[in-house]
Amino acid sequence: MLTQTMSTSGSSRSMGHGARAVALARAQDTDSPIEMIGAPMLFARNTEIYGENEPAEYLYKVISGTVRTYKVLNDGRRQIGAFYISGDVFGLEFGDKHAFSAESIADSKILVIKRSAVIGLSKRDNEVARELWALTGRELQRVQDHIMLLVKTAQERVAGFLLEMAARVPASNAVELPMSRQDIADYLGLTIETVSRTLTQLENNATITVPSSRRIVLRNRAALSRLNA
Amino acid sequence: MLTQTMSTSGSSRSMGHGARAVALARAQDTDSPIEMIGAPMLFARNTEIYGENEPAEYLYKVISGTVRTYKVLNDGRRQIGAFYISGDVFGLEFGDKHAFSAESIADSKILVIKRSAVIGLSKRDNEVARELWALTGRELQRVQDHIMLLVKTAQERVAGFLLEMAARVPASNAVELPMSRQDIADYLGLTIETVSRTLTQLENNATITVPSSRRIVLRNRAALSRLNA
DNA sequence: CGACCATTTGATATGGATCAAGCGATGTGG
DNA sequence: CCACATCGCTTGATCCATATCAAATGGTCG
Numbered sequence: 001m002l003t004q005t006m007s008t009s010g011s012s013r014s015m016g017h018g019a020r021a022v023a024l025a026r027a028q029d030t031d032s033p034i035e036m037i038g039a040p041m042l043f044a045r046n047t048e049i050y051g052e053n054e055p056a057e058y059l060y061k062v063i064s065g066t067v068r069t070y071k072v073l074n075d076g077r078r079q080i081g082a083f084y085i086s087g088d089v090f091g092l093e094f095g096d097k098h099a100f101s102a103e104s105i106a107d108s109k110i111l112v113i114k115r116s117a118v119i120g121l122s123k124r125d126n127e128v129a130r131e132l133w134a135l136t137g138r139e140l141q142r143v144q145d146h147i148m149l150l151v152k153t154a155q156e157r158v159a160g161f162l163l164e165m166a167a168r169v170p171a172s173n174a175v176e177l178p179m180s181r182q183d184i185a186d187y188l189g190l191t192i193e194t195v196s197r198t199l200t201q202l203e204n205n206a207t208i209t210v211p212s213s214r215r216i217v218l219r220n221r222a223a224l225s226r227l228n229a
Numbered sequence: 230m231l232t233q234t235m236s237t238s239g240s241s242r243s244m245g246h247g248a249r250a251v252a253l254a255r256a257q258d259t260d261s262p263i264e265m266i267g268a269p270m271l272f273a274r275n276t277e278i279y280g281e282n283e284p285a286e287y288l289y290k291v292i293s294g295t296v297r298t299y300k301v302l303n304d305g306r307r308q309i310g311a312f313y314i315s316g317d318v319f320g321l322e323f324g325d326k327h328a329f330s331a332e333s334i335a336d337s338k339i340l341v342i343k344r345s346a347v348i349g350l351s352k353r354d355n356e357v358a359r360e361l362w363a364l365t366g367r368e369l370q371r372v373q374d375h376i377m378l379l380v381k382t383a384q385e386r387v388a389g390f391l392l393e394m395a396a397r398v399p400a401s402n403a404v405e406l407p408m409s410r411q412d413i414a415d416y417l418g419l420t421i422e423t424v425s426r427t428l429t430q431l432e433n434n435a436t437i438t439v440p441s442s443r444r445i446v447l448r449n450r451a452a453l454s455r456l457n458a
Numbered sequence: 459c460g461a462c463c464a465t466t467t468g469a470t471a472t473g474g475a476t477c478a479a480g481c482g483a484t485g486t487g488g
Numbered sequence: 489c490c491a492c493a494t495c496g497c498t499t500g501a502t503c504c505a506t507a508t509c510a511a512a513t514g515g516t517c518g
Contacts, residue, residue, distance in 0.1 A: 071377060074458040079380050081373065094366020099373055122355070129358040130351075136365045137323020143372045144310065144328055148300060150379045151308050151418040154506070181465060189380040194506060196466055213465060213515085229303040383474065410497060423474055425498050442483095442497060 034089075034131060035061060037121075038113035043104040049091070052101045056093040058112050062086050065108020066178035069100035070186065080187040082142065083179060085168060089135050105179050150189050157188040158198040159227035162208065166218055173218040181213070263318075263360060264290060266350075267342035272333040278320070281330045285322040287341050291315050294337020295407040298329035299415065309416040311371065312408060314397060318364050334408050379418050386417040387427040388456035391437065395447055402447040410442070 040063060043049060049060065052071055060067075062084050069081040069090060081100045084090045091102060092115075104110075122129040149160045161184060165175045177184070185192045199216070202208045207224060209217045218224060269292060272278060278289065281300055289296075291313050298310040298319060310329045313319045320331060321344075333339075351358040378389045390413060394404045406413070414421045428445070431437045436453060438446045447453060 073377075073381070077380070079377060081376070094363065094370065099370065122359075126352065126355040126358050129355050129362065133358065133362040133365060134323065136362060136369055140323065140365055140369045140372060141328065143369060143376065147310065147372060147376055147379065148302075148308060150376065151306070152302070191507060192465080193467085193508085197506095200466075420475060421497080422476080422499085426474090429498075 034059075034113060034118055034121075034128065035111060037117045038111040041110055041112050043108045043110060045104060045107050047104045049102040049104060049110070050098050052099065053097050056091065056096055056098045057115055059089060059092040059115055059118065060102070061089045061111040061113065063109040063111055065110070066105040067102055067108060067110070068105050068179065068183060068187075069102045071100055078186045079189070080183060082146070083183075083187065085178070092132070092135055092139070094136065105183065154188075154190055154194050154198050155201065156227045157190060158184075158195060158202065159207075159224040161188055162216060162218060163221070163224050163228055166221075173221070175216045175218065177214045177216060263288075263342060263347055263350075263357065264340060266346045267340040270339055270341050272337045272339060274333060274336050276333045278331040278333060278339070279327050281328065282326050285320065285325055285327045286344055288318060288321040288344055288347065289331070290318045290340040290342065292338040292340055294339070295334040296331055296337060296339070297334050297408065297412060297416075298331045300329055307415045308418070309412060311375070312412075312416065314407070321361070321364055321368070323365065334412065383417075383419055383423050383427050384430065385456045386419060387413075387424060387431065388436075388453040390417055391445060391447060392450070392453050392457055395450075402450070404445045404447065406443045406445060 038061065043065070049067065050056075050058070064086055067084040067088075067090060069084070070078050071081065072078050082090070083105070091098060093099060118128065118132065122132055145164075149157050152160065162175065165177065166173070169175065179187075181192045181195050185195045188195065190198075199208070199210055202224075203210050205220075205223070207218075207220045209219055211217065267290065272294070278296065279285075279287075293315055296313040296317075296319060298313070299307050300310065301307050311319065312334070320327060322328060347357065347361065351361055374393075378386050381389065391404065394406065395402070398404065408416075410421045410424050414424045417424065419427075428437070428439055431453075432439050434449075434452065436447075436449045438448055440446065
């Protein structure tokens with residue numbers, strides 16, 4: 001199932017993730033009843049949170065860190081479905097199995113919420129039911145956008161990716177990427193070399209600057225948006 | 230908005246689709262309360278049902294015929310998001326605008342359901358709320374599967390498409406495709422030529438036979454599934 | 459410092475796009 | 489009923505964007 005390697009830092013509760021009582025959470029930003037029935041857990045960098053086809057017993061909310069979901073094709077290629085950062089909910093499935101696997105990209109603190117509890121709640125409280133729908137609906141929009149990215153040229157995909165990442169952090173043109181080039185490539189359906197070359201092109205374009213490999217400054221958003229349309 | 234060309238056949242009510250009272254429906258397969266508040270309408274082949282970014286006032290259930298949803302990129306390329314056949318619900322958005330445009334592919338009879346009515350219902354009846362979630366959840370799964378198709382080789386995409394179509398009609402190896410090669414190409418992110426060539430390859434493979442261009446017989450599902458994985 | 463890993467850059471190969479022509483079915487007018 | 493235009497599809501020839509293979513560079517940590 002999931003042998004969890006606890007992160008080095010702070011509050012390492014030794015509760016197994018697979019089968020344990022639901023603890024109370026004191027989530028710092030409790031903007032939803034859903035979060036009242038979760039327990040925060042720490043996942044070290046590159047730790048599996050759940051695997052594809054495992055029963056979807058829990059859903060998850062990122063408190064800090066970053067998570068990727070992915071599938072591996074028969075030829076070994078990996079397709080990343082999404083990146084989740086602070087505030088994002090993932091692992092909520094309509095069916096009873098996880099459609100993707102999930103891993104932490106960096107050390108992450110994640111609120112783990114028992115699915116059955118939420119579903120149970122939603123039967124009584126249709127505020128909760130509505131939020132389940134909202135979460136699923138937002139995810140649907142995200143995936144639809146992802147599809148539109150995947151049918152474009154390499155430049156357009158990378159531009160779209162950068163804008164997407166930039167949109168997630170409070171107004172600034174500097175984006176700190178938590179993921180590797182390989183992750184980006186697998187998200188965009190490109191190779192690592194193509195991603196790298198495309199970033200270099202955009203830099204030569206004066207569209208971006210890349211002060212360090214994980215740090216990208218958007219110098220000309222208009223140009224990126226033009227590519228993105 | 231939507232100047233509807235009524236189909237030639239039977240019950241041509243002359244209600245504008247844009248702004249009119251909600252009529253009662255006698256849907257033949259009423260398996261859900263949602264369908265109680267819709268009106269059946271006829272759309273001739275290649276008629277727009279709604280446009281991208283229009284307010285999502287209605288949702289739709291296909292009674293007969295086929296529908297495609299799509300977006301057009303700035304360079305004119307068209308990406309098809311989905312095909313909907315008898316029994317499928319489309320046009321249900323979480324936001325208040327349609328993310329894609331929708332058109333009938335063949336003459337189609339479609340149940341048109343007022344969104345506000347359904348949302349209203351869902352506030353009282355959480356059976357309805359649950360169904361809204363279910364519909365959105367299934368759509369999410371479909372789009373996730375579509376993503377996995379789009380990152381594969383041409384052969385794999387076409388194989389996946391054929392299996393997907395075959396899965397929609399009661400057990401038979403003969404698939405009647407309601408859509409053109411161009412539609413298939415735009416769904417799979419390929420050109421019409423590549424789709425055609427790939428079908429020819431599969432035929433030479435003895436994986437399929439193509440008795441007529443719109444009719445495909447799956448002769449070796451195992452081979453298709455192997456490509457699909 | 460030295461090993462390791464991520465990233466970039468370079469050279470070449472290739473799958474699918476593009477450009478172009480042929481073919482078969484369907485429909486129209488003479 | 490046939491000649492011919494039209495449309496959707498297939499097939500052929502060539503091109504190009506991105507993959508692949510390979511090496512150099514840079515950054516990080518013991």
